[in-house]
Amino acid sequence: MSEAKDYEDVTIYGLDDDNEQLLLEVAPECTFMWSTQAGWPIGVIMNFVWHDGKFWLTAADQRKRISAVRRDPRVSVCINGFGTKAGTRTVTYAGMCTVHDDIDLKRWFYKALATKLMGDTPQAKGFEAFLDSPHRIVLEVVPERRIGFDGHKMMGATMESLIKIGTEEK
Numbered sequence: 001m002s003e004a005k006d007y008e009d010v011t012i013y014g015l016d017d018d019n020e021q022l023l024l025e026v027a028p029e030c031t032f033m034w035s036t037q038a039g040w041p042i043g044v045i046m047n048f049v050w051h052d053g054k055f056w057l058t059a060a061d062q063r064k065r066i067s068a069v070r071r072d073p074r075v076s077v078c079i080n081g082f083g084t085k086a087g088t089r090t091v092t093y094a095g096m097c098t099v100h101d102d103i104d105l106k107r108w109f110y111k112a113l114a115t116k117l118m119g120d121t122p123q124a125k126g127f128e129a130f131l132d133s134p135h136r137i138v139l140e141v142v143p144e145r146r147i148g149f150d151g152h153k154m155m156g157a158t159m160e161s162l163i164k165i166g167t168e169e170k
Helices: 017-026 064-071 103-118 122-131 151-167
Strands: 029-035 041-047 049-051 054-060 074-080 089-100 136-150
Touching: 017 089, 029 054, 029 064, 041 054, 041 103, 049 103, 054 064, 054 103, 064 089, 064 136, 074 136, 089 151, 103 122, 103 136, 136 151
Parallel strands: none
Antiparallel strands: 029 041, 029 074, 049 054, 054 136, 074 089, 089 136
């Protein structure tokens, strides 16, 4: 690889499968994005579980994002590893979202989410109980497209150039 001079093309710092899996396991939150009825893109930060190649999330049924994904199931999910052992790695997926109201699925998901966020603790059991409310649903996002980026690769590949450029006399 030639000496880096800028960050015009960061596609060369793609996210490897192992680091992607690490990111999906350790990141507690994602940005969940959808389109409003007027066509505006919008998103919120949500906790998630990655299981069987799908994202699982939850919200109360009256949230605007739920009616939006029922109208148009095309969504995006972006994961950022900053602050976790995955570090400066990110991945964004575009996919289709299904809204579920199945009680067995809800129970599985509430436990999986509580365990991911709080481990096997009394607080996790309490969190499960809080989630189990009358109007709560579960979202399933099946990814179809992805964009992965590994900031560790980028820094590793460009650190020498950064130092050289940063210490040049002007």
